[in-house]
Amino acid sequence: MPELRNPPGTFDVLPSESGPWQEMLSTFASTAGAAGYELIVTPTFEDVGVFTRIGESTDVVRKEMYDFVDKGGRHVALRPEVTASVVRAFIQHRPVTPWKAWYAGSNFRFERPQAGRFREFHQVGIEAFGSSDPDLDVEVVTLGWDFFARLGIKGVDLLVNSLGDAACRPAYRQKLLDYLMARRGDLCEEHRGRVEENPLRVLDCKREACRAQTAGAPLQVDNLCDSCAAHFERVTAGLSALSVPYRVEAHLVRGLDYYTRTTFEYAGTMLESSQNALGGGGRYDGLVQAMGGPPTPAVGFAIGVERTLLALGATGTSPRPPARLHAFVVDFAGGDAARDITRELRQAGLRVDRAFDDRSPKAQFKAADRSGARFALVVGPDEAAASQVAIKDLSGGEQHPVGRGDLLETLRAMLGAGSEASLPGRSHPGYNRTP
């Protein structure tokens, strides 16, 4: 039988490697939670219609969606992003606004796998519904910025732009299209054929042919209506007031079609330029209505988990690895003590593990060492007969016998202030390997 392996564009994060992943999620949860965002969980697959509304001219929907007809005859899709699902949930459940949600989960896009680009990847993100106040844009952009700072990631560039709204975008779009049509023959092959479908996307094209032509193109930031211009001014003023460094990047066009007004991206200077977006987002004031809900302004972002961890690795900082075990029970007197002590100490809040299968004392001590625990709690036939446990410091030292009833208290005293000491990092997870 051929060896079973994970599919191309996916990876495993093994237990020994998952500490930074876990730390990152909890940092995100606490950053979002501290600002009044609450966790939302939505299905990983939805009716395909939920996603076709996010942009039928985008690669994400046209080329990369994992959609299929299920055994019940429903046309469904694995989610390529979470925003559309959150909007669907908002419309379905009609919560009171302002409504602020955060999420973490996997997404699926049939892309060509390469470093930092996967077919199943993970995002953390926030979405806020019900306010068109530019200060909410500032809150959202700043939360992402602060999240990277809390992780200790250095070298994040914040790029912001405004894409205007239904009042000013159509006229700008026409102006851009006229400009590009006059140069159509010189655009890259893809955009020569698709310029009319979505001229804005040409601005974002990384190919030299397009870049040469778009250098002097009209820009949306110079063609905003008064209210969009005032909105953008308040956003940039807010970022400046909060000392969040940003750069207006007038060519920034995001890969999804639902954005209005503010759009932004966190670019990692340490990552290769085609995959350097650590995260991004913006306003999507028209999406709720486009998906059948009441007119509701909204803004949010999503951050790529794998890319953020790659950035962490590249900048030499790494989130704190998970706390080591407090104790490992070595029981070669039948196993009753291991069964009872692990339960008792875990219920008291300590991190404790043990060996199974009645292994030899030598094998159990080896397992205790490998576990990284601070103490071994040893119960041999002598200790069992005397109702005692011998506490052994695994970094060297004597065994201290204590009465079974005094174990918890003695252990707590011995753990003292150093109990949160961490294990050295040992992480080379799958998302870190080039496919």
Ligand code: HAM
């Ligand atoms: P997005 O720019 O498509 O936006 O994705 C956000 C982030 O997800 C990217 O910046 C990148 O870090 C990560 N990402 C995307 N595709 C892949 C991939 N194939 N492999 C690894 N990482 C990837 C959205 O998804 C919007 N829903 C963001 C948003 C939320 N806008 C408003 N609210």
